[in-house]
Amino acid sequence: MKPDFTRRLLQWNKNSNNRAMPWKGEKDPYKIWLSEIILQQTRVEQGWSYYEKFIAAFPTVMHLAKANDEKVFKMWEGLGYYSRCKNLIASARKIASDYKGKFPDTYDEIKALPGIGPYTAAAVSSFAFNAPHAVVDGNVQRVLARYFGIATPIDTTAGKKEFQTLAQSLLQLDEPGTYNQAIMDFGAVICKPQNPLCSDCVQNKACEAFKQQTVTQLPVKQKAIIRxxxxxxxxxxxxxxxxxxxxxxxxxxxxxxxxxxxxxxxxxxxxxxxxxxxxxxxxxxxxxxxxxxxxxxxxxxxxxxxxxxxxxxxxxxxxxxxxxxxxxxxxxxxxxxxxxxxxxxxxxxxxxxxxx
DNA sequence: AATACGGGGGC
DNA sequence: GCCCCAGTATT
Missing domain, CATH: 3.90.79.10 (Nucleoside Triphosphate Pyrophosphohydrolase)
Structure with missing residues (x-):
């Protein structure tokens, strides 16, 4: 028996989700992985052209593994968080040497690659291999914080654990990849950070934040940034x-x-x-x-x-x-x-x- | 548990 | 200006 939230989400995904992206529906783990690394803390619109540029230059993980560092960094130039690029190269070479160029197919092996944490491991393993791991990114935290009215700060250890557990409990086990894609699309298109489309939202009758009018206050973040x-x-x-x-x-x-x-x-x-x-x-x-x-x-x-x-x-x-x-x-x-x-x-x- | 790590777009 | 973005590694 699926939770209400999950049922409605999948219904929205099937009927109304028009979001299109170059990597959506992709089954090649290499391409999925590349897109996920590019998109870490990066808006889809910003990463889009980088993804296409990288795929054109490096169609397979072996192409990337053989490229020289300077060329790859030059292609990453302007995207920020340059340790991602360093780890991208290191992961490609590890896959080339340890896995003979065949992308690892389990959550644990994927997570062991440099630059891959819980989010990216869940994304790649679920999209490419239907592994039953729920993704928790900024979209998911926001959607769940609002729908369930959770005020636990998302940038604390307790908050991360709480959202991870909740997300996992809502996962649709038949098609984890479809569910994961749907909840992130939902967060990006409907349950947006600013000006969410609550009046048109298929979840609004059950959404705690909507009922209590706390949508703009959720999710909660604790740390103020020091400049x-x-x-x-x-x-x-x-x-x-x-x-x-x-x-x-x-x-x-x-x-x-x-x-x-x-x-x-x-x-x-x-x-x-x-x-x-x-x-x-x-x-x-x-x-x-x-x-x-x-x-x-x-x-x-x-x-x-x-x-x-x-x-x-x-x-x-x-x-x-x-x-x-x-x-x-x-x-x-x-x-x-x-x-x-x-x-x-x-x-x-x-x-x-x-x-x- | 806290901090560092880029760049861009929306408001 | 401030906030946020398909987070991760390090201290």
């Missing part, structure tokens, strides 16, 4: 038509992406005069010429605001202080993945040299 500001001064050092770049390795934003010579300042500065000692030490006596100084580029991340400024310098001799950097021809820069603040700067016409 910090950072000031990045990028020195673009040109030598014989080549620029110095380096891959970020620190446990920080943009790990594995490339950047120019960075001086991070603890506070804002209107002009770059305070950066001169850094520059002097960098060139260490080598003659240099300041070619241009950009405006300040602002990039808003979830937890940080980046203020970026770019100073172009030309030198006539290579700089020994930059031995751990690569000298890349300007035309080759398109092969390297950079953070948004840098690609935005590079995409704009050069600003006229301004002195300070």
């Amino acid at each position: 910090r500001e950072r000031w990045f001064y990028y020195f673009i050092i040109e030598y014989k038509g080549k620029w110095y770049i380096k891959q970020r390795t620190a446990k920080d934003i943009w790990e594995n992406l490339f950047e120019f010579v960075l001086f991070e300042s603890p506070k804002a500065a209107d002009d770059i005069t305070p950066r001169l000692p850094f520059l002097k030490k960098l060139v260490n006596g080598t003659p240099f010429q300041i070619e241009s100084i950009s405006r300040i580029y602002r990039q808003q991340l979830t937890h940080q605001t980046i203020h970026g400024r770019f100073i172009k310098i030309r030198v006539q001799e290579a700089l020994p202080t930059l031995s751990n950097y690569s000298l890349i021809d300007k035309k080759q820069l398109v092969n390297y993945a950079f953070p948004r603040v840098i690609t935005t700067f590079l995409g704009e016409p050069a600003s006229p040299a301004q002195l300070f």
